[in-house]
Amino acid sequence: MRGFSDIFIHRPIATVLLTIAVVCAGVLGFRLLPVSPLPQIDFPTIMVSATLAGASADTMASTVAAPLERALGRIAGINEMTSSSSLGSTRLILQFELKRDINGAARDVQAAINAARPLLPSSLRRNPTYRKVNPSDAPVMVIALTSDALTQGQMYDAASTTLAQRLLQIDGVGDVNIGGSSLPAVRVQLNPDALARQGVSLTAIGTAISNANRSQPKGAVEQGDHRWQIEANDQAKTAEDYQPLIISYKNGAAVRLSDVATVFDSVENLRNAGRAGGKPSVLVTITRAPNANIIETVDRVYATLPEMRELMPASVDLQVTMDRSPTIRASLHEVERALVIAVGLVILVVFLFIGRVRATLIPAVAVPVSLIGTFGVMYLCGFSLNNLSLMALTIATGFVVDDAIVVLENAARHVEEGLSPMQAALKGAREVGFTVLSMSLSLIAVFIPFLFLSDLVGRLFREFAVTLAASIAISLLVSLTTTPMMCARLLRAERDEKRPPIWVVRKFNDGLAAVQRGYGNSLRWALNHGVLMMLSLLVAVVLNVYLFAALPKGFFPEQDTGRIQGFMRGDQSVSFQSMRDKLEQLMGIVMADPAVATVSGSTGSSGFGSSNSGSMQITLKPVGERAKESSQQVIARLRAASTKVAGVNLFMSPVQDLRAGGRSSNATYQYTLQSNDLQALRTWEPRLRQALINEPLLTDVNSDQEDKGQEIGLIYDRDAMTRYGITPGIANQTLYAALGQNTVSTIYQDRNQYKVVVEAEPQYTQQPDTLRKFTVINTRGEAVPLSAFTSWAPTNAPLSVNHQGQFAAATISFNLPEGVALAQAQEVIDRVVVQISMPNTVTGSFQGTARSLQDSQKSQVLLLVAAVLAVYLVLGVLYESYIHPLTILSTLPSAGLGALLALWTVNMQFTLIALIGILLLIGIVKKNAIMMIDFALEAERKRGMLPRDAIYEACLLRFRPIMMTTLAAMFGAVPLALGSGDGAELRQPLGIAIVGGLVMSQLLTLYTTPVVYLYLDRAGKRVARWRGKRGPDTHAVPSEPA
Missing domain, CATH: 1.20.1640.10 (Multidrug efflux transporter AcrB transmembrane domain)
Structure with missing residues (x-):
């Protein structure tokens, strides 16, 4: 009977060519494969953002976030919807089910935004925008622009018009974000006293500037074969152009803008600052396109840098302050x-x-x-x-x-x-x-x-x-x-070999032969003491359960990527100027650390954080250059040093290649409280946070609930307003024109568009008492002091307002000390929640990575059972037996015991990587049993041997290949288990679990599998007899095998 392999044995040339074809296909595929630290996981996530300059967090939450949440909440397939509203901005994060098509979701989001538009404030100049984001995809590079000659606004303009456009043309670049400043603008700072003397309202200034700066088509004239396009100097482009603008007339004399305001060239947003290399800086953050090769993308950016330096102003210096590729290269090399x-x-x-x-x-x-x-x-x-x-x-x-x-x-x-x-x-x-x-x-x-x-x-x-x-x-x-x-x-x-085996091989085989003889004697003893072998198998099962419960659980091994993300949080009443100074001090402390290579940071209101926040990107030196210190050890040292700066906290955590969840926070892990009773939430969140701060297993405990910001509460006297001919709308417009950094006009240039921003002069915006100097022009054109119909008092107000699923929410974020497992932290939080007797009206849940751990723990046992069931079904089909697959699967408890014991011995957490190791052991260790059982069954069927004699002979006959395959699998995992260098923390759990499982399995299954084979064979015969299919008793003790 011909076998499958016969044709390939008889046709060696065809076989060799087919083998070469497989190799060629693999080499070609290798050259085309993209490179990344982990598999690309596209979380279908969409971020919706809206801005309304000068609006408080409460106003943004109630007038912008709430209508959008009601409209967006109707979209099917949303897993989680969160919103964060702060000064002048609202951001909503919609995370969809993994199976949801992101393009279809984007169309639904746009439709919901259009439906909500009539419900949004009329002063919202631009529609809310959305963009598709991937929370798990960190930036691949940060480039810092510094200059001794140009302002940050000028550098930002050069980055926006030149650098960003060129970067986006590079293959592999998906998005470019510019921070640390804003575009140039003409700023008009009004003097309320001068306006009152001239009888001009604050709101009239914006209208006058807008009317004086128009860029509209004017048409053309034609005569015969000539045509003349009409153009005019209707665009005022610089501060010098705006100063002589006539705002109104008083007693026949022109009132010019320079009479009532200071006009100068500046930037759109003064409360935004970036730093790098000890200098003011503009930061350009580059994110890769989906499925792009990170290393090739970074290499292309580096290759283009000389060209981009030529395109930029000569005084601008470009410095790469963060690059993901070195650690990825090093990790993949390892x-x-x-x-x-x-x-x-x-x-x-x-x-x-x-x-x-x-x-x-x-x-x-x-x-x-x-x-x-x-x-x-x-x-x-x-x-x-x-x-x-x-x-x-x-x-x-x-x-x-x-x-x-x-x-x-x-x-x-x-x-x-x-x-x-x-x-x-x-x-x-x-x-x-x-x-x-x-x-x-x-x-x-x-x-x-x-x-x-x-x-x-x-x-x-x-x-x-x-x-x-x-x-x-x-x-x-x-x-x-x-x-x-x-x-x-x-x-x-x-006997045909011309040379005898070398002495190492001879010694090895002599030793192996001695081991095989010893195994034969000990196997005979094991078969005679089957009950003890079965008890050892039962003990292995019990120890599996115990060790699985005892091992600390984590979601994914914490990686040392050589990068640290830092978040600053100042006092809730801190000014922007103070935060800028604290950022500079903290960056100086960080840069002075011997393990730090580069650091860049920013603070201000350019993003969607609160006004007392800032961020840092810290890049560490390679592991070999920082005395083998882990990123956690560096963080512990920097955390202690940062306490020298008063009035601000610096929270730091290692940047991870895998990040679950779309919410941002000051630490790696999150626990969110929700309630439909805002007062209850504001009462219980600080209590829980304070209790968690006292727990030693948690560090960097902080919250995004900030409700102690300072606010000036205005109380309108409506009767007085009526007497003076003033409405709340007129008063609000006046205040917003003075204090809201109001954009009143757009300057159109060849390569970009710039704004004209109106506000009161700084001396009128720095103290609450200066409100007395503001006047409001009533419906009769009369100037009425604000104090005539308004009283005010300082109060507290939130700097940010957060929602989850349309309910008020507060998120407590935390980090873990080195060696503490996430599951241990979860147990601590659950215990503390019970201890403080938090009411049912306030509910808590883990988010992000912590939630993913909970979800994975629910599926781990199911995954293991499914894997064992799948193996059983395949073996049952192959062997046409219900019994023999059970014999083969009896090898699993010893393998699981070895893996868990090895992890426990080296004090390693049970993470998803370790789980994969145990799943692999399910497939590895059963090979030993398969080789034994196949030959035993062959001996029974073809030579009529008794089961005990057959399994005994099979064990000895297959001892060498069993040892060979086991040692091969073990040594294949040894480099992972003993590996060091970049990425070792990701590889070690897998290698340790497999090596430990194989060692224990090899020690036990060589004895337990033959015993289980005999017990199940005997049970099968009894079942057959019970069903009327009697057969001879084949379990008499055989003669001693030779």
Whole structure:
């Protein structure tokens, strides 16, 4: 009977060419694969933003955020909707279900904004805008612009008109954001006293400026064959052009703008500052396009920098203050290094067992062919070269060699028995073809549940699972085609070898033979004491449960990416000028640290944070240049140093490649309180926050609830207003014209558009008492002092107002000290909530990464059960048996015990990476049982052996390939377990879990599997007899095996 491999053995040229084709496809795919730190996870997220200069947080929340929330809340598929309103701005974050199409969601968002527009304030000059964002995709580069000659406004203008446009043309660049200042503008600072003397209202100034600055088409005139376009000097472009503008006439004399205001060239927003390199700076933040290669994108930006420096003004210096690529390059280099070491170790293991170079060449070819061919599959699937996919290939090194080992070892055994290499290859491939198929398919079955997971875990590890499955599938094909063909051409009997094995191989095989003899004796004892073996299996199950519960749980290993995100939070009454000074002081402290390479930062109201906030981007030196200090150790030192600056807190956390959730906060993890009773929320949030500050397992505890900002509360006397002919609308317009940085006109230039901003002179905006100097022009044209109908008093007001799901919300964010697991922090928070007796009217929930951990914990056990069930179903179909798959799966408790015990020994958290290691063990350790059971069943069916004799012989016969495949898989994981350098914290849990599981499994399953085989075989016979299918009792104690 011909086998599948026969045609490939008889046609070596065709087989070689097919193998070369697989390698070529893989090499081509490798060159085309994008590079990223982790698989691309596109969270369907849309950010809606609206601005209304001068509006308070309360006003923005009630008049802008609330109508938008009601309209947007009707969109299907929203997982979470949050809003944050601060001075002059509102931002809403809509996070959709992962399966939701982002383009369809964007159309729904635009329709909802259009529907809400009539409900928004008429003073909202521009419609709310939206853009698609990916919260998990951090910027790839930050470029700082500094100059000793130009102002920040001029640098911002150059960055906006030249630099950003050129950057967006670079392949791979998705978005460019400019911060640290704003565009140039003409600022008109009004003198209320002068306006009162001239009888001109504050609101009239805006109208006059707008009328005097018009850019409209004027048409053309024609005569005969000539045409003249009409143009006029209707555009006032500089402060000098605006100063002589006539605002009104008094007693026949012109009142010019310069008579009642100071007009000068400045910027749109004075309360916005960036710093880098110890100087005022404009910061250009670059984000990659979806699925773009980060390293290639960064390289293209660097290649374009000389050209961009030529385009910029000569006095502007461009400095890269943050670049993600060095740590990504280093991390991927470490994984690639681990992959090469793993391949070398695996081939070394094979050589030690086989002892002959010619035979070792066979798996030495199978391994790289399987791994290289996988790159082609990765490209077709749209994957990337990232830490997880390369880790999958590193682990696969120990798997893909297994199939080749099984075929090679069986063929080599037949050669030693006297068959020719051709006959040995044909017979050996036929004998183990089903075994190889069973091992490969049952291992691939472990990853089937990942294909049905639509949550973050499924998206994150789909590339890992498919990459590993593809390498195993290619390995299966290679082991049934190329490997037997090479066996037929390269194998020689040991007696035919011209040179004896080297002494290392001889010693190794002598030792292995001694171990095998000892194993035979101990196995006989184990079969005679089956109850003890079954008890040991039960103990392993109990210890699995105990260790799983005892191990600290985390979501994803904390990475040391060499970057730290810092958030500043000042006193709620702090001024912008004070925050700018504190930013400079803190950046000086950070830059003085020996582990810090660069730092850039900004503060002000350019973004959507409150007015007392700021941010920093800190880049650390490479690990080798900072005395092997982790980013957490650097943060602890900087945290202590930052306390020297009074009136501000600096919260820092390591930047992670994986970030779940769309909300921004001052720390990595969030716990959100919600209530429909705003007063209850404002009462209980500080109590909970203070209680958590006292907990040692939490650091950087802070909240986004800021309701102690200072406000001047105006009380209108409506009777007096009526007497004076003034309405609240007229008074509000007057105040907004003076204090709201009101944009009244647009200056159109060739490459950009600039604004004219009107406000009162600074001496009228710095103290509440200066309100007495404001006058309001009534309906009769008379100037009425504001104090004639208004009283005021200082009060407290929120600097920001936050909603979640249209309810008032406050988010407490926190970081973790080094060594503390996220699950431990969650337990602390749940305990404290109970201790302070928080009422049911205030509910709390974890958000972002903390919520993802909760969700993943719910699915972990289900994922493990699904993987075991999938393996059972595949094995049941292959063996046409309900019993034998259970025997094979009995190897799992010992593997799980070894993995959990190894993690516990090295004090490592149980994260998703460790979970993947245990899932892989489900596929790895069952190979031992498959090899035992296949040969035992063969002996029973073809030679009529008793089950005990058959399993005993199978264990001894397959001892060498079992040891070889196990050691190959183990040494494939050793480089990950022992790895150091960049990204080691991501690789180590996987390697440690696999090595620990394999060691424990090898010690136990060599004894428990044969015992379980006999017990289940006996149980199967009893069931058969009970069903009337009696058979002879085959379990009499056999004679001692030879």
